[in-house]
Amino acid sequence: MWRTICVRLVQMALVLWLLATTVFVVIRLAPGDPTLHLALDPSLPPAARQLQVERMGLDLPLWGQYVTYLGGLVTGDLGVSMHEYPREVTDIIAERLPRTVALVVVATVAAFALGVVVGRWTAWRRDSHADRTVTGLLVFAATAFPPWVAYLMIWVFAYELGWLPSGRFLTPEVWRDAPVTVSSVFLALGATAALVAVGAVVAALARARELATPRAVVVISVTLVAGVLGVWAMHPARHFAADLLWHAMLPTVTLTLLTLGPAALLMRSAMVTTTNTDTVLYARARGLGERLVRNRHAARLALPPVIAAFALNLAGVVTGSLVFERVFSWPGLGTTFVDAAVAGDAPLASGIIVTYGVVLVGMHLLLEGAQWALDPRLRTSRVAAS
């Protein structure tokens, strides 16, 4: 097993190396000299340009630049952004990544939880009118052009109804002279959500293993949630936290809706193939109720591909959020990336794309681990194959 893990890690390192090298090659393909605009400025002494050239390492031969670049990646030094000069690229990424992660994680979890319920409902009523209607709607949701849906939501909820803010991350008036930083409040909120999630998982496990009675689980959960809410209600930064949550509402709901389509369709198509399996027939033959057969047997068999898609959707931090964040002016990694790309900010854009690579690769490793843990067949087949 340790051997498999080591081999996987080496392979992932290779993927990242390949990505970093491709990025380097594309940057070098760019026509022109990055310091040319400095040379065109007549008020700038040549010595200053020379200094800039040396700072960017452009006086080195190509392989020297390549080694410097790879060394920088390994030590976490991604250089200085041009677009948001003079901030460090690592600093910008550390600030923006949590915002994207929070948005994507909350929306993906909500969408898949709903998607499993909707998908199993339509699969069970396969080829009925209800199934046709709902599946048609889901296909529309899955194929609708995302920015279009996002703008539609903004128009309805922010302009026509005026319930929610039309994007942005916070209200500047509220945050003027704030004693806390935006990132610290945001991270505290994220930590709270993670705490509640861990609590929910523990409660579910305790229920499944029958370690606690249903009543005890409910009492403990309610106390915990009330405690967390109470702490926030007393906290001096509560207004700021409320402002952030208020702005996060519309993007989160929209991303959930957009993810729901593919999630439910996948659940449906996975479950359509499990409804006529022998397992389900046997469950029926044992005289189990229809609902029990559906939820405990047919749906459970359909879960593995859905779990895989869930993990890959979490990696949608990469592609899914690109347009989406920009439409909602959500200052996450996607907005930063598109802005950097449009502005031709090579250090920031390449730094973010390597970050994307790390996120994708990490998610893939986690997914493989999860499948290995969940599906015993994978373990035996691995052994048999090698």
Next chain:
Amino acid sequence: MGAGPASADVTRGCVMNPRVSADLWRGRWVAFSRDRLAVSGVAIIVAFALGALLHPLLLATVWDPAIYHPVTGNDPQPVARTVVDTITDRDTQIDVARARLRHDPQAQIGDVLDVPRQPAPPSLTHPLGTDPRGRDVLSQLLFGARTAFALGAVAAVTTVVLGTGLAAVAAVRGGWLAALLLRLADYVLLLPAIPFVIFASAIVDVSIIALGVVLGITSGLGPTAIVLHAQARTIVVQPFVDAARLAGGGTWPVVRRHVMPHLAPVALLSMMTTVALAIGAEAILSLFGLVETSMSWGVMLGVADAGGYFADGIAAWWLLVPAGGAVTLLAGASYLVGRGFDTLVDPRLRSVAVER
């Protein structure tokens, strides 16, 4: 294959009986044509293709290129507006500052100016109205279909050629070559494709064709190759493949005559998924002006976005609904057709009504 009689002898053993082949495809067509959603997907694609073909004809006959050209055309459709201090009626008035800046520096309050109406709502001359630069939206929509088909075709061909090639070679040859190719597919699967195109577009110009090739490569060498390889492996162990080999068929003829026909539905499914992906990706990239193309559905949305018409909701619907709807419809139709192909491979997916 070779022209000499010797090579014809060798390949004769692995020629699929034409009647069997025809029956295979006829059976597939019957099953496919019973899938109503897939057929409506085909109908949508055909409708867009007809529109794309119609466009140059219209431009050559009834549409004057000076007015109707999707990129350089312009129809100002002037409207008489009174110059006023504060606007009370948007349709007949224009405020004095704007009139002086944009139309006539000497404009006085009370003057009547001929102001171009851009964007103009649908009318008889422009069935879908004009865009913020006075260009006909219907003409752009039809021209955009051509761009979408060009992109889709390039992406589809690249995907299918690379995907089937890699999968078939890996499945038939096996050994170190298969291991190498499958590791390559793993790598490509993990590369962030769309961010990479955005990144590349910041540095070099990305054309529609280049975009199609890049998306085709990332799909063909990645997910498509993996799915097709899984399918190909179940085919190469079938008795008829052994029979063809025993009859003296070489690797390539066996792949072409016996493996490929059974790989086709899955390949078509992957192809349609890639087409849907490519159309959506192009629209997203063009929305931000990251693709070098004169006109496409994404560019239409980008123009509306740059003018701030998205925030107006449905007030300027003809700028948003045709282009957004076309992207959604064509991508959705590709998905439905692909799903129809999927049903052919996996009989469990066929609806109960068909089996009866």
